[in-house]
Amino acid sequence: MKRSVLLAVASLAVAVSAAACGGANGAQSSPSATTDPGAPRIVAADLKFGPAPSVTAGTAFGLVFENRDGAPHNVAIASDGGFSSVVFRGDVVTGSTVTYQVPALAAGTYWFRCDVHPDMTGTLVAG
Amino acid sequence: MQGSESRLTPAGVALRAIIVGLTLVTGYIHSTLGGPLFSLNAVGYAVAALAMIVPLGIAIRYRGVVRLGLIAYAATTIVGWALMGPRYPTAYLAKADELLLIAVLAVDFVRADGNPLAYVRSVVGDALAFVGLRPAAAGSRA
Numbered sequence: 001m002k003r004s005v006l007l008a009v010a011s012l013a014v015a016v017s018a019a020a021c022g023g024a025n026g027a028q029s030s031p032s033a034t035t036d037p038g039a040p041r042i043v044a045a046d047l048k049f050g051p052a053p054s055v056t057a058g059t060a061f062g063l064v065f066e067n068r069d070g071a072p073h074n075v076a077i078a079s080d081g082g083f084s085s086v087v088f089r090g091d092v093v094t095g096s097t098v099t100y101q102v103p104a105l106a107a108g109t110y111w112f113r114c115d116v117h118p119d120m121t122g123t124l125v126a127g
Numbered sequence: 128m129q130g131s132e133s134r135l136t137p138a139g140v141a142l143r144a145i146i147v148g149l150t151l152v153t154g155y156i157h158s159t160l161g162g163p164l165f166s167l168n169a170v171g172y173a174v175a176a177l178a179m180i181v182p183l184g185i186a187i188r189y190r191g192v193v194r195l196g197l198i199a200y201a202a203t204t205i206v207g208w209a210l211m212g213p214r215y216p217t218a219y220l221a222k223a224d225e226l227l228l229i230a231v232l233a234v235d236f237v238r239a240d241g242n243p244l245a246y247v248r249s250v251v252g253d254a255l256a257f258v259g260l261r262p263a264a265a266g267s268r269a
Contacts, residue, residue, distance in 0.1 A: 047161055071161030072217065092215040115213035117162050 039064045039099065042122070044073045044114065049122040057107035057126040065090060066097040073114040075100065077124070081111045092116060142235045143179060149228040150176040150197065153204075156221045171200060191240035192250060198232050201225040 040053035040061060045068040055061055067073045074092040079085045090100040092115070105126040114120040135143075154172030157165045178186055178193045186193070205225050212218055240246045255261040 069161060071159065072215070074213070074215075092213060092217075116160060116215075118211065119162075 040124075041066060042075055042112070042124075044069055044120065047071065047117060047120060049112070049114070049120055052112070052122040052124040055102075055105065055124060055126050058104050060104045061102055063090075063100045063102045064097060065093070065100055067093050067095060070095055072116050073120065074116065075112050076115050077102065077105075077110050077112045079108070079110055083111065083113065083118075089115070139235070139238060142231060142238070145231050146197075146228065146235060147176045147179055149224050149231065150179070153201070153221050153224045153228065156217060156224070168204060175200060189250070191236060191246050194232050194236045194240070195243070195247075198229050198236075201229050201232075 040055050041064040042052065043050035043066045047069065053063075055063070063075065065073075065075050072092045072094040075088075075090045076083070076086055077088040079087055087105065087110070088100070088102045091098070107127050108125075110124050110126060112122050112124060150172050154169045154176065157172065158169035175193065175197045179190070179197070202225075205222055208218060208222060236243065236246075252261060
């Protein structure tokens with residue numbers, strides 16, 4: 001019994017120190033944020049995306065992505081709702097704002113989602 | 128009895144500490160991801176970590192089942208990520224942690240419980256005896 005209690009204490013001590021040293025955000029690079037106030041913007045908050053912007057077709061653009069959650073999110077854009085044709089995939093960021101450089105999109109409707117939380121979705125129109 | 132904790136050695140204690148540490152680290156990572164699926168996954172890891180160390184008779188007797196269950200749980204998490212998870216540094220860190228966890232659990236299982244097939248046969252026999260489908264064998268865990 002004594003040995004079991006010692007085992008429990010030793011295990012918890014190792015676990016707590018390991019968890020304290022290895023935060024989930026520590027290994028993740030966070031791109032620097034340079035935001036143009038007029039740039040199209042997508043906001044993630046409470047595990048949902050806010051209203052989607054309209055973008056200009058045929059021109060590469062900077063897409064401001066503001067992640068207000070403590071959870072990691074990104075924006076992946078696809079030309080179909082099943083996300084079999086992803087045209088852009090942004091880096092995952094946590095609690096910060098970044099500007100993605102999105103290649104030119106042909107006119108039409110696109111779907112976007114968070115790769116970490118695939119139930120976070122939205123649509124954007126290039127026109 | 129196979130798997131008895133009365134035979135714990137310093138190496139066994141160290142292995143167990145590593146297992147609990149790795150389990151709690153991946154559980155913590157999943158707890159930071161938000162959403163019910165990741166939260167439940169984190170709770171599962173926390174419960175498994177507790178089951179690896181709790182000094183209760185039934186947990187001690189069936190620690191091998193916990194080891195096998197945790198191996199299956201971590202493997203399922205890895206497969207789920209491989210099929211539909213995002214590729215980014217924290218995810219790779221969590222998967223590396225889980226792969227290492229599986230390896231250490233396998234070593235710990237062989238040290239403590241011996242042949243996995245023989246162990247599973249023995250536990251299934253105990254379960255059948257418990258529900259009255261087979262007479263309890265001598266030296267049974269149940």
